[in-house]
Amino acid sequence: MNVTLRQLGYFIALAEERHFGRAAARVHVTQPALSTQIRELEDRIGTALVDRSGRGFSLTPAGQDVLASARRIVGEVERMEANVRWQDGLRGRLKLGIIPTVAPYLLPQALPLLRARDVTLDLRLREAQTEALLGELSDGLIDAAVIAVPSGVPGLIEEPLFMDRFLLAGRREPIAEMRRSGQVPRPGELNPSQLLLLDEGHCLADQALEVCGTSRVSTRVDLSASSLPTLCGLVAAGFGQTLLPEIACVPETAAAPEMDVVRFAAPEPMRMIGLVRRDLGGPDGWFRELAEILQEAGEALLAKAAAI
Amino acid sequence: MNVTLRQLGYFIALAEERHFGRAAARVHVTQPALSTQIRELEDRIGTALVDRSGRGFSLTPAGQDVLASARRIVGEVERMEANVRWQDGLRGRLKLGIIPTVAPYLLPQALPLLRARDVTLDLRLREAQTEALLGELSDGLIDAAVIAVPSGVPGLIEEPLFMDRFLLAGRREPIAEMRRSGQVPRPGELNPSQLLLLDEGHCLADQALEVCGTSRVSTRVDLSASSLPTLCGLVAAGFGQTLLPEIACVPETAAAPEMDVVRFAAPEPMRMIGLVRRDLGGPDGWFRELAEILQEAGEALLAKAAAI
DNA sequence: TGAAAATGATAAGTGACGGTTATGAACGTT
């Protein structure tokens, strides 16, 4: 029998995690499955790769060599797969992940542009939170993702798309009053107990807390929403205020007439929305093409919101 | 699911054979097995790799790219396996093939030298004819082989070991008479009907025919031996003459007192015995080391025969 | 020092995958 790519992948995970259990979790199998595959790899290659004698985890010298080769091999495989999929630019099947606070606003704008560019594109969309998307990205389950950048993950290629400013959203009347009086709000001056947030896991919630200089414990833990439209509904009903991304302002104010938004004083708080992918070293024409389209869509959205 | 090394190997075979059936034979599976794996590879990679429309076999552009990547990948895998096995020179398990007309003479001499060099060496020997050994070599079933060189196979690394001259072997009396009278035989002057040969497939038989300038049909087809000791027995019994490799002379004349040998006139016919391996681009210290030992053993054998 | 936790190996059972043979469909050849 021969060495398999699966074994090499498991071995790389093991070498990097330095722990059988964690490595197994990383490759989405149980620990015994990984153990047997590692043992099988050692048998087939004819040498011990992992030093099981001492306490601390360590690779044998042969293991070091195999690790280097294995990285080259699986890297080349990934490069091959990417090359062949994107050799003609943006075509074929594309799996794109988008965070929930961007998807419902950017997609209606971007999809027609994508269709206009290439009708043969088989686009698979996945809406999930940043953490899930990053995991799926590194697993190769999705090809790219639209998230807030910088992600802080090494080995990712990030292409900034547009700056998404945060606006203060509240019930119509108090906001209108602020407008009339020329009273421009500042993020740090918001009342934390009045601040409504998305559920745990949404990067927008973390960003809102950060710009307000507060923490989740000081907010109303009994009230959080799982989507921006829901959150805006709460705001419109007078349950409090929130920070609303600029790209969401137009549709959400239209959907909730009792809610209004107002810009913060400069420097306005904001998030940078970007397109990210793994660095596989292959051609990236499709990526730049996609980024261009999304950028165009985002800027169109922002132009609509500029009037506010 | 992910691409497997098996699929890449099958695809390389297919691309090189340009024929599903032949490619399947080359990788030792049946045609449907190869077909399904190729189809599976295409599915997983997301593109057609083989153009099945026209009659002539051809790869798609994507197929060309994948072929290049696949070659790099399996090459790297093979390099990795070779590296790790031979990183410390000649140690570990070594599978060596030797042709039958060399094995019984060279091995008794070489094995003690190998043992002296490294007692940990786990040597697996395989005695088979050249064609079988070359096949097993390219399949990676053996690490190296001792055959007559040049093999004429591209992509093989050949290390000449020693020159093995052919001597004329016949019944004791006529040979002794030739010796006394100073009558030195010439290969071309032998009587083909008197020439005894090994069975079909032994390179020694082909070489004997070549140096005698004759063909198998003109020899006694009803009499051929499957091993040199048997052949020498026939010679000793007076059934004819044969060409005996120099390395076989001492043991065979000792074993068959009724047989004797005499050197041909210069230029003496001969074969070059060499050590061959696949070119995997890795370290080849073990190979040179092995070649050195075998060369030493061969030269010791020849020194014994020089007295004849 | 002894109990608990952590870590990796082993065992038993099961599903999926890759292999085989048999057969079918498409196409060129005689």
Added chain:
DNA sequence: AACGTTCATAACCGTCACTTATCATTTTCA
């Protein structure tokens, strides 16, 4: 038109890789 070649498909089957459960060993902590 019948046949042969070539590749795809079908049906069946053994092996392999996964799972859960458990064990052995080592580390940690009271």
